[in-house]
Amino acid sequence: MKTNPRFARTRPRTAAPARLLATAASGLLALLPASALADYTWNFPTPVTPIARDTLKIHNEFMIIIGILFAAVFAIMIYSMIKHRKSVGHAPAKFTGPTGTLQWIWALVPFAILLFIDFVIMGIPAYHAVVDMEDTKTKADMVLKVTGMQWKWQYEYPESGVRFISTMSTPRDQIANKEAKGEHYLLEVDNEVVLPVGKKVRILLTATDVIHTWWVPQFGVKRDAVPGFLRETWVKIEEPGIYRGQCAELCGKDHGFMPVVVRAVPEPEYAAWIEKKKGELAEAAAGADKTWSKDELLAKGKDVYEAQCAVCHQPDGKGMPPAFPALAGSKIVTGPLLSPEGKLLKDSHVDRVLNGKEGTAMQAFKNTLNDVELAAVITYERNALGNSKGDLIQPAQIKALR
Amino acid sequence: MSHATTAPHESHDHAHYPGGILRWLTTTNHKDIGTMYLLFALIMFFVGGAMILAVRVELFQPGLQLMQPELFNQLIGVHALVMIFAALMPAATGFANWQIPLMIGAPDMALPRINNLGFWLLPPAALLLTLPFVLALFGVGDGAVATGWTLYAPLSVQGGLGVDFAIFSIHILGISSILGSINVIVTIFNLRAPGMTMMKLPVFAWGWLITAFLLIATIPVLAGAVTMLLTDRHFGTHFFNAAGGGDPILFQHLFWFFGHPEVYILLLPLWGLIPHVLATFSRKPIYGYRAQVYSFIAIGLLSVIVWAHHFFTAGLPVPALLYFMYSTMSISLPLAVLFFCWIATMWKGSMSFETPMLFAQGFIVLFGIAGLTGLVLADVAADAQYHHSYFVVAHFHYALFAGGIMGVMTGVYYWLPKWTGYMIDEKLGKLHFWLTIISFNLTFMPQFFVGLAGMPRRIPDYALQFAEFNAISTVGALILGFSQLLFAYNIWKCAKGAEYGLPKAEGRAWEGGESLEWELPSPPPHHSWETPPVIK
Numbered sequence: 001m002k003t004n005p006r007f008a009r010t011r012p013r014t015a016a017p018a019r020l021l022a023t024a025a026s027g028l029l030a031l032l033p034a035s036a037l038a039d040y041t042w043n044f045p046t047p048v049t050p051i052a053r054d055t056l057k058i059h060n061e062f063m064i065i066i067g068i069l070f071a072a073v074f075a076i077m078i079y080s081m082i083k084h085r086k087s088v089g090h091a092p093a094k095f096t097g098p099t100g101t102l103q104w105i106w107a108l109v110p111f112a113i114l115l116f117i118d119f120v121i122m123g124i125p126a127y128h129a130v131v132d133m134e135d136t137k138t139k140a141d142m143v144l145k146v147t148g149m150q151w152k153w154q155y156e157y158p159e160s161g162v163r164f165i166s167t168m169s170t171p172r173d174q175i176a177n178k179e180a181k182g183e184h185y186l187l188e189v190d191n192e193v194v195l196p197v198g199k200k201v202r203i204l205l206t207a208t209d210v211i212h213t214w215w216v217p218q219f220g221v222k223r224d225a226v227p228g229f230l231r232e233t234w235v236k237i238e239e240p241g242i243y244r245g246q247c248a249e250l251c252g253k254d255h256g257f258m259p260v261v262v263r264a265v266p267e268p269e270y271a272a273w274i275e276k277k278k279g280e281l282a283e284a285a286a287g288a289d290k291t292w293s294k295d296e297l298l299a300k301g302k303d304v305y306e307a308q309c310a311v312c313h314q315p316d317g318k319g320m321p322p323a324f325p326a327l328a329g330s331k332i333v334t335g336p337l338l339s340p341e342g343k344l345l346k347d348s349h350v351d352r353v354l355n356g357k358e359g360t361a362m363q364a365f366k367n368t369l370n371d372v373e374l375a376a377v378i379t380y381e382r383n384a385l386g387n388s389k390g391d392l393i394q395p396a397q398i399k400a401l402r
Numbered sequence: 403m404s405h406a407t408t409a410p411h412e413s414h415d416h417a418h419y420p421g422g423i424l425r426w427l428t429t430t431n432h433k434d435i436g437t438m439y440l441l442f443a444l445i446m447f448f449v450g451g452a453m454i455l456a457v458r459v460e461l462f463q464p465g466l467q468l469m470q471p472e473l474f475n476q477l478i479g480v481h482a483l484v485m486i487f488a489a490l491m492p493a494a495t496g497f498a499n500w501q502i503p504l505m506i507g508a509p510d511m512a513l514p515r516i517n518n519l520g521f522w523l524l525p526p527a528a529l530l531l532t533l534p535f536v537l538a539l540f541g542v543g544d545g546a547v548a549t550g551w552t553l554y555a556p557l558s559v560q561g562g563l564g565v566d567f568a569i570f571s572i573h574i575l576g577i578s579s580i581l582g583s584i585n586v587i588v589t590i591f592n593l594r595a596p597g598m599t600m601m602k603l604p605v606f607a608w609g610w611l612i613t614a615f616l617l618i619a620t621i622p623v624l625a626g627a628v629t630m631l632l633t634d635r636h637f638g639t640h641f642f643n644a645a646g647g648g649d650p651i652l653f654q655h656l657f658w659f660f661g662h663p664e665v666y667i668l669l670l671p672l673w674g675l676i677p678h679v680l681a682t683f684s685r686k687p688i689y690g691y692r693a694q695v696y697s698f699i700a701i702g703l704l705s706v707i708v709w710a711h712h713f714f715t716a717g718l719p720v721p722a723l724l725y726f727m728y729s730t731m732s733i734s735l736p737l738a739v740l741f742f743c744w745i746a747t748m749w750k751g752s753m754s755f756e757t758p759m760l761f762a763q764g765f766i767v768l769f770g771i772a773g774l775t776g777l778v779l780a781d782v783a784a785d786a787q788y789h790h791s792y793f794v795v796a797h798f799h800y801a802l803f804a805g806g807i808m809g810v811m812t813g814v815y816y817w818l819p820k821w822t823g824y825m826i827d828e829k830l831g832k833l834h835f836w837l838t839i840i841s842f843n844l845t846f847m848p849q850f851f852v853g854l855a856g857m858p859r860r861i862p863d864y865a866l867q868f869a870e871f872n873a874i875s876t877v878g879a880l881i882l883g884f885s886q887l888l889f890a891y892n893i894w895k896c897a898k899g900a901e902y903g904l905p906k907a908e909g910r911a912w913e914g915g916e917s918l919e920w921e922l923p924s925p926p927p928h929h930s931w932e933t934p935p936v937i938k
Contacts, residue, residue, distance in 0.1 A: 041851070041854075041855040041867065042851055042854070042855075043851075043854050043855075044787060044854055044855075044856075045855065045856055051783075054783065055783050055784055055786065055787055058781065058783055058784050059778070059784045059787065059854075062777075062778040062781065062784060063778070066774035066775070066777060066778060069774060070770060070771065070774055073741065073745070073770065074767055074770065076745060076749075077745050077748070077763075077766070077767075080745065080748050080749050080750075080751075080753075081748070081753060081763070084684070084748065084749065084750050084751050084752065084753055085752070085753045085754065085755075086685070086752040086753060086754045087754070090750070090751070090752050090753075091752060092684065092685040092686040092750070092751045092752040093686060093749075093750035093751065094686065094687065095689070095750075096687045096688065096689055096690070096691065097689065097690055097691075097692075097693070107742065107746075110738065110742060111735060111738060111739070114734060114735060114738050115735065118731045118732065118734055118735070118777070119728065119731065122731070122777075122778075122781060123728065123731065126727060126781045126782065126783060126784075127724065129781075129782070129783030129784075130720060130723050130724060130727070130782045130783055131720060132783075133782070133783055133786065134720045134723070174465070175465055175466055175863060176465070176466060177465040177466070177467065181464060181465065181866060183866070184865070185464060185865055185866050186464075186863060186864065186865050187865045209556065209560070210554075210556045210557040210560060211554060211556070211557065211650055211716075213715060213790055215790070215856075215858065217787065217855075217856035220786060220787060221786065222715045222786045222787065222789060222790065223715055223717060223786075224713075224715050224716045224717060226644075226650055226651060226716065226717065227556060227644055227650060228643070228644020228645060228649075228650070229644060229649070229650075229651075229717075231716075231717035232717070244865075245856070246856075246858050246861070247858070248715075248789070248790035248791070248858040248859075249554075249790060250475065250549065250550045250554070250557065250860040251557060252475075252548075252557060252560070253471050253472055253475070253548075254471060255471070255475070255860065255861060256471060256858075256860075256861030256862050256863050256864070257471075257863070320472075320544075322543065322544055322562065323472075323544045323562055358645075359559055359560060359635075360560060361560060
């Protein structure tokens with residue numbers, strides 16, 4: 001697998017003009033020795049989709065244009081500041097506007113040039129780029145559904161029914177500076193989303209709670225995931241590799257810890273991966289029908305709790321009130337499990353975990369966790385974190401409640 | 403800027419006001435109120451600055467050192483709200499209060515009591531905005547608004563009591579702004595000196611006039627949006643909730659219908675001020691007066707029809723994307739007129755480089771970077787990469803610090819001699835200028851590059867490849883922040899000019915000053931232009 005050059009900290013292949021600009025910028029950062037800056041990424045990371053390549057090209061052209069405009073305008077200003085100063089005895093002129101044809105030409109030509117730059121040099125390529133970028137529907141080979149939620153991504157492949165959650169895998173101790181930071185600090189996940197190279201992937205986006213933004217810089221794609229609505233975009237990855245990005249819209253506490261990691265692989269490898277994922281899902285579904293022992297549920301529940309719940313309710317269950325209530329000793333958690341007839345009780349522990357609470361960060365986990373995971377984590381919360389209800393709920397009971 | 407400098411006895415003037423704090427609570431004098439606005443802005447500038455310095459220190463290195471993400475999210479949003487609503491806008495209103503009557507030959511603002519109310523609404527609003535920080539220390543609530551200044555729903559629907567405090571604070575600030583705007587409009591329309599036609603109005607007054615109209619047009623939309631947010635939060639409405647038939651993006655439309663003109667609301671008074679300063683220190687009349695006035699009007703009109711470029715990534719239909727892209731690009735034309743006129747004002751003048759002139763020229767160069775990067779941000783395809791990244795953070799700080807704050811500093815240094823009666827300490831002023839401009843670029847230039855490299859904004863911690871740029875940026879920010887103490891000291895020194903032995907300012911404190919305020923003594927009497935000047 002090819003590592004992404006950007007993260008190997010080599011300098012991306014930037015166009016010559018971009019390098020020129022970079023040099024100009026290092027001039028502005030004149031306080032620092034230029035050599036110390038040599039390894040920095042000065043421009044967009046290496047593009048791997050047609051859109052990203054197009055965007056980089058447009059960006060580089062624009063930077064040259066505005067660089068020239070800036071230099072030209074301020075060269076005139078600096079010339080004036082040197083020549084037309086009192087200390088060299090320059091007598092002030094009295095004009096208040098253009099006088100004579102020549103001056104009018106001088107005054108109007110810059111605007112004609114600007115008009116041309118705005119709507120022709122910049123405007124026409126921009127038009128084509130926009131149309132191309134929004135063309136999600138023609139010749140799409142497959143669909144990937146992305147759902148943003150606080151603070152993880154769910155990926156779904158509608159054709160094969162594969163669905164999973166992807167959360168950041170950087171240990172909290174690295175963030176708290178108790179441990180050395182790894183190479184992909186904050187940009188690594190437990191489940192990478194896998195896509196085939198050379199295929200046009202139509203990406204549908206939505207969210208369950210607040211607005212998130214799915215962004216992978218090397219794809220040139222950034223699109224908001226809006227709760228209750230579908231948004232779309234597309235990618236056609238040209239090179240196998242691992243591509244990393246992040247949520248780009250402030251989405252609450254752990255907005256900074258919601259990475260996107262895409263592994264692009266050749267088609268056969270992708271097909272094999274899908275088959276493997278399908279197998280895992282079938283296995284998990286089968287688990288819902290067997291009867292689990294309490295110890296099995298508690299062990300599984302602990303894993304689920306730490307991956308899904310601990311970020312808000314904290315590993316010790318003490319929460320961070322008032323935004324994130326404590327589970328230890330909570331009235332809801334220590335309340336009755338189900339009604340005597342085995343029905344869901346409103347605002348009970350099971351109801352809260354399955355359906356969430358509107359207007360808060362507590363989401364409806366029935367959408368993202370399977371029956372086993374739900375049964376396990378509910379059982380865990382009732383019998384750990386300082387609670388000892390002694391009861392348990394079976395995956396089959398959760399299945400019946402859906 | 404203090405009792406001593408505006409003391410009534412020096413000029414045999416008919417001031418009759420209560421002494422002590424009552425004077426300031428009850429004053430209806432435009433100079434007193436202007437002074438209060440400016441001091442309030444200065445204090446809040448340091449409050450907002452301290453917040454962001456804490457943020458920058460946290461971002462010095464990867465990892466969480468100083469604060470948790472919750473507090474980080476509160477600080478970035480409140481920093482923006484404080485700087486925009488409690489520092490930049492009051493500073494501009496302070497200028498309007500002091501200068502519009504002096505420059506148009508009016509005895510005072512037209513609505514003096516409303517003027518007083520407009521100011522005294524500000525301190526409670528600022529208190530509301532920042533109080534949740536303090537309440538959280540006592541275990542009440544979970545701190546201030548943590549959604550960024552944009553208050554995007556549904557995140558703001560989910561937030562704690564800080565959001566409610568922010569909503570009420572915005573309501574009060576909005577009322578204050580509208581009162582101030584009405585006052586400016588009524589004053590300019592009715593109290594101009596005889597013979598001063600609208601096309602003889604000082605450019606500064608024109609800039610403010612357009613600002614005032616923009617405020618009246620857009621603040622009610624913001625007030626409506628945050629009220630809808632309030633009812634979504636507490637009274638079961640679903641304006642921004644898809645499950646109830648609402649739409650989260652509706653909030654963004656409403657917010658930016660206000661938010662984009664807001665940028666020009668902050669900048670127009672300063673675009674009005676810059677030509678005066680350039681003309682004064684070039685000893686040459688303002689170039690292209692009419693062109694500048696028409697550009698102000700054009701920018702004002704364009705500003706209310708381009709709002710959606712703030713959320714190109716939200717998934718707008720192609721025709722909307724194209725429309726907002728091309729309309730946004732067209733703002734570059736009137737803006738280019740202004741740049742042309744500014745440079746042409748200096749061209750073939752007889753320039754000298756006192757502190758206000760340095761700030762004005764620094765403003766032009768750095769605001770030029772903001773304008774040019776704004777032009778490329780308008781491009782929808784490229785914007786997909788820039789948006790929500792540090793590139794945007796750098797861009798709008800070039801607009802609002804280099805354009806906004808440095809514009810305010812230009813005005814303060816330019817008019818301090820008029821207000822206090824003493825010339826400023828040039829050495830200190832120049833030191834302040836150079837420290838500011840160097841550390842400003844050190845802070846924000848790296849942010850362009852870290853944004854291009856892929857760093858999203860509003861994150862409390864970042865991946866390792868962004869570390870060096872962030873470290874440079876933090877060092878720059880600390881120098882920038884502490885340099886501003888020089889600004890405060892310089893103002894203090896000028897206000898106490900007698901004690902520090904500064905030279906007394908003549909009426910025409912700057913030899914090239916041509917507008918009406920320079921016809922009055924420095925400082926002007928408590929009541930000036932009781933007999934209006936006649937303009938030929």
